[in-house]
Amino acid sequence: MDELQLLKDELSKRDAEIAKLKMALQEKEKQLSLRTDVTEEALKPLKQVNKLSNESISRYSRQLILPELGVTGQVKLTNSSVLIVGAGGLGCPSAVYLAAAGIGRLGIVDYDEVELSNLHRQILHTEDRVGMSKSQSVATTCHRLNSGVEYVPYHLALDSCNALPIISQYDIVLDATDNVATRYLLNDACVIAGKTLVSGSALRFEGQLTVYNYENGPCYRCLYPKPPPPQTVTNCSDGGVVGVVPGIIGCMQALEAIKIASGIKSSFGQRMLLFDAIDGTFRCVKLRGRQPSCPVCGDAPTITQLIDYEQFCGAKASDKDKAMNILEKEQRMSAKEYKTILEEKKPHILVDVRQPVELEICQLPNTKTINIPVSSLQKEEKISELRDRINQLKSNGDDKVPIVVVCRRGNDSQSAVNTLKQQLLDNNIEIKDIKGGLHSWSKNVDHNFPQY
Amino acid sequence: MEISLEFSGGAELLFDNNKKHDVILPDQKEKWNIKNLLVWMKDNMLRERPELFLQGETVRPGILVLVNDADWELVGELEYEIQSKDRIVFISTLHGG
Ligand SMILES: [Zn+2]
Numbered sequence: 248m249d250e251l252q253l254l255k256d257e258l259s260k261r262d263a264e265i266a267k268l269k270m271a272l273q274e275k276e277k278q279l280s281l282r283t284d285v286t287e288e289a290l291k292p293l294k295q296v297n298k299l300s301n302e303s304i305s306r307y308s309r310q311l312i313l314p315e316l317g318v319t320g321q322v323k324l325t326n327s328s329v330l331i332v333g334a335g336g337l338g339c340p341s342a343v344y345l346a347a348a349g350i351g352r353l354g355i356v357d358y359d360e361v362e363l364s365n366l367h368r369q370i371l372h373t374e375d376r377v378g379m380s381k382s383q384s385v386a387t388t389c390h391r392l393n394s395g396v397e398y399v400p401y402h403l404a405l406d407s408c409n410a411l412p413i414i415s416q417y418d419i420v421l422d423a424t425d426n427v428a429t430r431y432l433l434n435d436a437c438v439i440a441g442k443t444l445v446s447g448s449a450l451r452f453e454g455q456l457t458v459y460n461y462e463n464g465p466c467y468r469c470l471y472p473k474p475p476p477p478q479t480v481t482n483c484s485d486g487g488v489v490g491v492v493p494g495i496i497g498c499m500q501a502l503e504a505i506k507i508a509s510g511i512k513s514s515f516g517q518r519m520l521l522f523d524a525i526d527g528t529f530r531c532v533k534l535r536g537r538q539p540s541c542p543v544c545g546d547a548p549t550i551t552q553l554i555d556y557e558q559f560c561g562a563k564a565s566d567k568d569k570a571m572n573i574l575e576k577e578q579r580m581s582a583k584e585y586k587t588i589l590e591e592k593k594p595h596i597l598v599d600v601r602q603p604v605e606l607e608i609c610q611l612p613n614t615k616t617i618n619i620p621v622s623s624l625q626k627e628e629k630i631s632e633l634r635d636r637i638n639q640l641k642s643n644g645d646d647k648v649p650i651v652v653v654c655r656r657g658n659d660s661q662s663a664v665n666t667l668k669q670q671l672l673d674n675n676i677e678i679k680d681i682k683g684g685l686h687s688w689s690k691n692v693d694h695n696f697p698q699y
Numbered sequence: 700m701e702i703s704l705e706f707s708g709g710a711e712l713l714f715d716n717n718k719k720h721d722v723i724l725p726d727q728k729e730k731w732n733i734k735n736l737l738v739w740m741k742d743n744m745l746r747e748r749p750e751l752f753l754q755g756e757t758v759r760p761g762i763l764v765l766v767n768d769a770d771w772e773l774v775g776e777l778e779y780e781i782q783s784k785d786r787i788v789f790i791s792t793l794h795g796g
Pocket residue numbers: 465466467468469470537538541542543544545
């Protein structure tokens with residue numbers, strides 16, 4: 248009988264423990280709960296403190312003893328909030344250092360989910376989080392490092408409707424985005440809301456950093472009143488990027504935000520840092536001041552509310568490539584159709600228009616591929632090589648020499664078809680591209696073919 | 700007149716993928732300024748796709764010009780009178796992250 252009672256007691260004890268754990272879990276989940284909509288309840292004002300707890304004193308001791316920062320600076324940090332827009336190559340390092348330093352509240356905005364190709368630079372995500380919301384992933388990792396910080400992950404794309412309601416709840420904003428349209432949107436929103444914008448960017452082996460709208464200095468539009476032509480903009484997916492480069496720039500964004508929040512001044516208002524990882528140089532240049540004629544921060548602004556930024560820039564507010572459709576249906580073939588050509592050993596010429604370094608990654612099983620990068624299609628020596636091959640096939644008696652153009656995703660190959668037509672001016676050829684490029688080959692023909 | 704021209708942020712891809720060019724500008728009657736330097740660069744250095752670097756008589760949007768480590772806006776933009784040994788840098792703005 249005693250034994251039965253003992254078991255019952257034990258059981259109710261465990262039940263109580265479970266209930267307690269459930270409560271704690273709920274609390275944590277609430278803290279990290281994803282915001283997907285700005286109409287959700289506004290954030291409570293950040294709790295302001297005027298002294299540090301003993302735990303905080305121990306935790307931040309190594310930075311507390313710096314006279315430039317001290318207890319006053321740490322208290323200011325604790326009472327400050329930072330919004331990071333973009334949880335990628337720049338957002339990850341900036342988030343982790345802001346969290347470590349003990350910022351009071353950290354908002355993280357990203358519409359995207361974790362992909363395998365992110366992990367070389369977006370270092371707070373993990374292999375088992377592929378497919379998870381990036382902002383949630385960053386919040387989860389940072390929470391493990393410093394649970395004393397309040398994290399607010401937003402799983403949404405910043406746009407003209409939600410930007411101001413979100414931004415106005417934070418003290419400092421970090422531009423860690425990856426596209427032109429969002430950069431203009433963030434700039435205008437920060438000017439309108441009166442927030443300082445710590446802006447970083449990176450591509451290939453280079454990075455840039457500036458603090459905009461700071462102490463009456465210039466804004467992004469003062470520097471760049473007109474958006475760049477879309478064809479001149481390269482994203483990380485096309486141009487490539489070494490992970491450490493956004494890592495360094497993101498760390499510097501965190502540093503400047505920490506300096507501003509703790510009362511040390513930023514070094515990059517009206518200045519730009521240029522980092523070149525190949526040359527190993529950091530160059531700091533002086534920028535123009537705030538422009539009285541600036542349409543958003545000038546003396547007579549014409550932009551007083553947010554506009555349509557995708558339209559303004561002529562480009563999507565993401566760095567995802569979308570499939571283009573330049574060619575007619577008859578000018579394109581599927582990857583499967585090309586497989587048939589190979590199997591039937593039909594005479595043809597395959598032109599791969601990717602960069603040589605990309606051919607080292609993978610190429611179609613054709614030993615006579617001609618590589619003419621899309622940027623070199625106007626170069627005469629490349630075109631004459633192609634002409635020679637065309638003439639060889641012609642002398643074999645084949646009428647209408649078939650030329651097949653391929654690239655990674657089937658965008659460049661389309662414009663290449665048009666350029667080649669103009670360059671060759673030959674009626675005895677038939678040029679087509681492979682729809683969807685190597686990605687389609689991998690998906691529809693050879694599942695073992697790598698995708699990058 | 701000897702000056703140095705530098706390119707970064709991808710602008711170098713239009714100039715033989717070379718980030719630094721020491722050039723000698725030929726003597727001419729009128730003073731060298733950035734406006735006629737751009738014309739000279741177009742004729743002598745820019746081999747292909749000039750529209751990726753120039754728009755009208757100036758650089759395309761998204762390219763920042765520096766004269767001796769200062770924004771060209773501070774020294775007169777196109778009208779800046781080039782001095783011997785000047786270092787003029789053309790930076791293509793990066794947008795990735
Ligand atoms: Zn402005």
